Amino acid sequence: MFNRMTLMTAAATLAFVATAAAQDKNPMVGGAPMFSNKTIVENAINSKDHTTLVAAVKAAGLVDTLSGKGPFTVFAPTNAAFAKLPAGTVETLIRPENKATLTKILTCHVVSANALSSAINKMIADDRGTHPVKTVGGCVLQAKKDGNRITLTDEKGGVATVTIADVRQSNGVIHVIDSVLLPAS
Incomplete structure (x- = not known):
């Protein structure tokens, strides 16, 4: 009886763990697994496709903010997205004297909500094809x-363009994008 009960408990535990793992399934980003129990910054640091973004977030002093409770939706440009900018732009932006400009650009990639692609798609449909998205940086x-x-x-x-959607984080969601978004000024 004891062995049968132990076996049943072990089977139930394995089923629970397998179900939890399936629910936690996130896409790989930049060759690294993204974990829904880690923050935006903790996951981004592991993506080889987001080293420029991580360096910019550090230079702008936004690590603590994006490690905070949130929720945040981050439209995360890849290294290739930053490479599309004119030569020398990134190097210029990460200089201390350009921190305000860099912060403005980066916060134009952040929304203070947990907006999964299904919600964004619904808002686009509800607004007949175009939905304005207000960012924490004041961009629309x-x-x-x-x-x-x-x-x-x-x-x-x-x-x-969102190339990878719905990368869940403990403090929000990341949508990987293929270009850097810029404010009007």
């Missing part, structure tokens, strides 16, 4: 659909 992005993907148009007319 225009969310639209391009086929099955969400796009964001910044205040300068630049367009970023």
